[in-house]
Amino acid sequence: MDRTLSSLPVSEHVARASWWRRAAAWVDLHGRREGWLAFILMRVTGIGLVFYLFLHLTVLSTLARGRQAWDAFIALARSPLFVAFDAVLIFGMLYHGLNGLRVILLGLGVGSRRQAVLFWGAFVLSIVLTAVAVRMILMMG
Amino acid sequence: MRTLNLRIVRGGPGRPATYQTYQVSVDEHLNILDAVQKVWATQDPTLLFRHACHHASCGLCGVRVNGRERLMCLTPIAEFPEGATVTLEPLRNFPWVGDLVVDVKPLMDRMAAIQAPYVRKDELTAGSEEGTRFEDCIECGLCMSACPVVGSDSAYLGPSPLAMIKRLLEEPRGRDIQSLCALAGDAHGAWRCHSVMECVEVCPSNVDPSQAIGWLRRYLILRGRRQLAGAERR
Structure with a gap:
């Protein structure tokens, strides 16, 4: 349902712009800082996690093809390349979750002047926890 | 030199x-x-x-x-x-x-819809038709320029107009709270902000529009809850 008030002022030049020109406003990185970087990373990791969900379901479906198919996948999962994918996935999950907490706070008007510090905190913590997780994966062999 | x-x-x-x-x-x-x-x-x-x-x-x-x-x-x-x-x-x-x-007309149109400027009538001198705004916001439009939502949503009110609504709700002095809340609570109002936070970083006047938008959200939630409880006339 469109809840827009009929009396709301409209920027005519934006309304007339093509959809790609309006979309370009989101990826205009000229002169941007941490807030925009946090925003873009949040979208990229979000889209990545949705993609992973479907990938995960596809991988699980190999179970239906029998033990041999599953064992072949497990062998692949132990390759260094796959561990690298795991690291990217874990970072994506951690960053998306931690920055999600940051966005909840900022969205309710809490800590806006500390937003850059909160971003770097979420980013560095995500990297540290990813490193710990990768180490655990490698130790489990 | x-x-x-x-x-x-x-x-x-x-x-x-x-x-x-x-x-x-x-x-x-x-x-x-x-x-x-x-x-x-x-x-x-x-x-x-x-x-x-x-x-x-x-x-x-x-x-x-x-x-x-x-x-x-x-x-x-x-x-x-x-x-x-x-x-x-x-x-x-x-x-x-x-x-x-x-052309800063889009910003001025939004301020007009909010019924800014905010005038202290007791500060008006005899014969003057306009008062002075006592907001920190100098309406320079830097936040409107830095906000990607303003560039993609033609009806989004934007950081400084939303900060102005917050200020008016804090001290209404006879303003129509209902219409201010309708503007802030519109689909293109406070809820449209994506917390990109660039407005806070570029504001030269310490307005902190993002904090104001968060304040508006809390205000609207509490107001809605009171309305649901029947404590306030819709």
């Missing part, structure tokens, strides 16, 4: 944007606005730019300095090393008039 290369966008509607570089020497204790004025006075009188007060009260000299939204009068020459190239471009998300000038 310090010599800078000012790389300024030239052009306008119907004329392609090009960059023109002017070498100018100015006292290092001055600001970029002084350098641009010197270019205009000594090299190119056709250069378009806006300015008035030179002390961050009028909000007219907002441009992008090396990509970042800033007031030229608050950008010190001393910030740049000798011989540096400084790129000056007009604000984003406003209709381009020419060179460094944009």
